[in-house]
Amino acid sequence: MCSIFVHIHFCGITVPSVIYSSECVTRWFDSDNPNTNGGDSELVTVLLGMYPGEICPNPLGIEAQTLSGQPASQTGNVFQVTPWFDRDNPGGLGDYETLSLLLIRYPLQVCTQPIAIEVTTISGTPVLPPGNIFQVYDPLQGFVCVNGACQDYRVRFTCPLSFCNTTCVTRWFDSDNPNTNGGDSELLTVLLSVYHGYICPNPLGIEAQTISGQPAYQTGNIFQVYNPTSGFSCVNQGGVLCADYKVRFTCPEDWCSSECM
Structure with a gap:
């Protein structure tokens, strides 16, 4: 390179x-x-x-x-800085652009192991670490600004080539119902067993939606697990039942070329 x-x-x-x-x-x-x-x-x-x-x-x-x-x-190199993401506004405790929440808000668009992070205000002014009001500024955690002085921020990440190069996306899978085991779990270990050969063992990304197609982040449910390594799990909490979810994964490009989906 x-x-x-x-x-x-x-x-x-x-x-x-x-x-x-x-x-x-x-x-x-x-x-x-x-x-x-x-x-x-x-x-x-x-x-x-x-x-x-x-x-x-x-x-x-x-x-x-x-x-x-x-x-x-x-050069023929692949340039892999992803688009800008903005999931939060600076009201309340601050502006939270954490990686875990961005993975839910922008499924399949953010890598789980970023190499670098870049932060600017919405108007485009770069934000430099460290800062007294920045609680988190790290590619593996994302960005958090706390206290009333926070502006509205956006972030983007540099991701591994394996994530940026793939167009390999599985079909949707649904192995569980929300009235069993206190929620709805679509765990990777279970899905690999139930749908043998249809999911790669090392997914790069995961997306969860309700069966009707509503994005998971819009439901208000509580997610115990939401990552490509483990899969997805929603927990019934406070008398609110989880919706019935389906999931799909992005996989390495070479897996798609050798496997049927």
Whole structure:
């Protein structure tokens, strides 16, 4: 894998879309190597912290090249920063963009083992760690801002190639009903036994919906388990019964090419 380094067009002036003033282009920056964290990440939030005063907080553009000068588009590498996600607003205790909740709100769109995390306000201003009001700022946990000073934030993650490259999605499965065992469980170990050969043993993502097609996060039910490694489990609580759920998984691309679903 090639090492990528970037330069960023900056300054808040109006210039033609093709011609940039040389005064508004930064020098090149390289903060990471491809043998760390499963790839090479050059995130604005990290670069702003490493090179204070050399990069504007709201860049207008970005260019990436290998260290030898080859444009990123010619390398054949896969660039895997996922879309921005925003599941919470800053009212109440703060703004909670935790990975566990994002996996439920945006199923199959967020990897369970991110390599890096980037955070900005909704308007696009980068947020740098650490911060006094940031309780969590970690790729494996997500982002949490606490106290009344929080703005509305969004996050995105850098994910492993195995997650970004796959288009392998199983059909829906339903092995349990909500009136048994105090809830509805669609555990991977059970599903692998009941639907042998139709689910990969090492899923990359999971999505749960009610039988009628309502996303799980909209039901108000309590989820004891919701991850591709273990599966899904809803618990009857406070006299409220779980809905009847179905689940599906994303699997490694090579599994789809060798198995029927």
